[in-house]
Amino acid sequence: MxxxxxxxxxxxxxxxxxxxxxxxxxxxxxxxxxxxxxxxxxxxxxxxxxxxxxxxxxxxxxxxxxxxxxxxxxxxxxxGWIPDDPVPLYERLSFVASELHKSFYPLFFGERIVSTPEAVAELAEAYRQRLRVRWSRVSQWLGEQPYLLGSFGPADIYLYVILTWWLKGIKQSLEDWPNLVQFGKRMEARSAVLAALEHEGLRPAFT
Ligand SMILES: N[C@@H](CCC(=O)N[C@@H](CS)C(=O)NCC(=O)O)C(=O)O
Structure with a gap:
């Protein structure tokens, strides 16, 4: 591939x-x-x-x-990444793609949407707030489980990448969602995650 x-x-x-x-x-x-x-x-x-x-x-x-x-x-x-009942997997993947992933565009590229620095800052705050609500949703889904659906799978990988943008891309904190921090650390204990990070020349975001 x-x-x-x-x-x-x-x-x-x-x-x-x-x-x-x-x-x-x-x-x-x-x-x-x-x-x-x-x-x-x-x-x-x-x-x-x-x-x-x-x-x-x-x-x-x-x-x-x-x-x-x-x-x-x-x-x-x-x-075993696709469970017998795949609907919760689709729900979480869709949430990460449409509610989390795409909410970062105005944070990374606000100046492509609005023209003044004030408008860029206002847009960024609106989208940070939007994401905070959505971290709470993900945090609820995760609860005390190690991974979003209990066992590891593709939604965890996608969520992990977007969480690194919040921490490293726009330098925000996850202190209000300690289970998401634990989740990130758990992901960064996986050798496959570390191998991909290393290949891309990236440092872990959580550890
Ligand atoms: N919906 C697409 C979004 C892909 C996307 O936004 N990729 C970004 C990097 S994270 C990109 O290549 N941006 C360059 C561009 O859009 O010109 C997906 O899920 O793959």
Whole structure:
């Protein structure tokens, strides 16, 4: 498998999944800051110019973190990542993708949405508040369990990556949600997570 990534971006989630599942893979970095996402080659892979993109041995080109995670899970049923009742998994994955992941765009790129520094700051505070409400939702789901659905799976990987953005990307605290901090540390005790971080040149966010 070939996975196109940008270090520390959402593509870290499928990268971790490849390590977790022991899938042989090649990582191809795309420098988004230098505009490589908009190169004709990358646009041919993903017309919106984003990572991740996964090229599979049977010739498929897949985009979207959620779809790639479910594809990998489906290819490796022995990992048990798709429970008998998959609905709670879909619910949590959808929440991470649409409620958490996409709420970071105005925090990272507020100046692309509004034009004055005051408006950027106001937008950022609104989205930080929006995310605080959503961390509480995730924290409730997690409760005292080690992972979101009890046992480890793709929603944990995706959640972990987005949590690192809150801590390292926009330098916010998780002190109001101690179980999320414990969760992050638990994730960073996994060798697959550490291997993917190291490959992308990243330091752990929780430990
Ligand atoms: N919905 C997409 C979002 C992908 C996305 O936003 N990727 C970011 C990095 S986290 C990206 O490549 N941004 C560059 C761009 O959109 O030009 C997914 O789940 O894969």
């Amino acid at each position: 070939k996975l196109y990534i940008a270090p520390g971006a959402c593509s870290l989630a499928p990268h971790i999944a490849l390590h977790e599942l022991g899938i042989e893979h090649e990582i191809v970095p795309i420098n988004l800051r230098k505009g490589e996402g908009q190169s004709p080659e990358h646009l041919a892979r993903n017309p919106v110019g984003a990572v991740p993109v996964l090229e599979t041995p049977d010739g498929r080109t897949l985009t979207e973190v959620l779809a790639i995670l479910l594809y990998l899970a489906g290819q490796h049923p022995q990992a």
